[in-house]
């Protein structure tokens with residue numbers, strides 16, 4: 001359990017953030033300048049807040065009321081930055097061992113570093129460098145891992161290469177991870193909890209699927225980023241049409257290209273703005289996905305759009321439609337409709353599960 005409650009003034013910027021999240025990956029998501037890095041710097045001890053308290057699994061890092069302040073090196077926190085910050089004169093193996101040798105064999109295997117150990121950092125790709133930085137942080141035996149935009153400097157293919165390693169880390173690590181990002185696709189793929197940071201405050205926090213399916217997320221995350229996350233299992237690949245068929249709680253969904261191995265579990269983010277609602281099963285439409293859903297709620301937003309909360313099996317979808325459409329279609333809570341979307345809308349951005 002991570003418990004954060006900090007207040008701090010940085011020039012004109014006021015940080016006033018509090019959240020508590022269970023073990024897993026807590027994604028801190030927000031625009032540039034919203035205060036994400038300041039929050040994790042306070043957790044790491046690189047920034048000393050004016051007031052507050054931070055504890056991780058019961059270990060108190062600081063508590064201004066009780067006069068507790070642990071210096072950074074006593075917090076056992078692993079920190080990975082956007083740029084890997086490896087020592088250029090040391091080999092990969094020497095870089096890994098710089099802070100410790102905790103669980104070395106397993107970490108090298110988990111991050112696929114076996115073939116890289118004797119290389120110098122200047123002979124690594126950006127993705128490989130980040131894997132080494134992750135390994136180095138883990139070999140210090142941290143009780144908390146802080147990842148500050150670790151993929152931001154990488155191009156699409158390099159992101160695709162490193163994401164499965166981060167997923168493996170999430171699924172096997174026994175320590176909490178805080179993952180800072182302003183890329184919703186990464187957050188949706190890796191997070192277990194989501195804290196939305198706005199103007200130095202935590203605007204919303206909770207289990208990732210719940211926050212992303214909440215109609216309020218339309219205003220909170222913005223039109224381009226709002227959209228619920230479905231869990232899917234790969235059923236088969238259709239090489240003739242270059243499609244992947246996956247099973248979700250609400251029915252079968254088709255994705256573009258060959259995604260994952262048969263049997264692999266995926267997370268699909270379906271953007272709210274990409275869903276079309278229909279009162280009838282679609283015919284004569286090019287969109288290939290049409291899930292039967294029930295309307296759970298219709299929420300007015302700031303503008304002319306409505307957020308429609310949908311039940312697909314035992315999962316949630318979120319659609320954004322115009323007030324005029326809702327009126328013309330006579331939509332109401334309890335209506336059975338179809339959620340229609342193109343294969344591209346649900347296809348993960350970075351070749352999910354290809355490893």
Ligand SMILES: Nc1ncnc2c1ncn2[C@@H]1O[C@H](COP(=O)(O)OP(=O)(O)OP(=O)(O)O)[C@@H](O)[C@H]1O
Nearest residue numbers: 010011012013030031032033034035036037038039
């Ligand atoms: N030392 C400082 N003095 C004054 N203002 C600062 C200082 N450090 C950061 N800020 C301001 O605090 C705010 C939050 O910065 P922070 O780096 O925490 O945001 P962020 O969400 O991590 O942004 P990014 O995604 O761009 O890294 C910004 O408005 C920034 O300009």
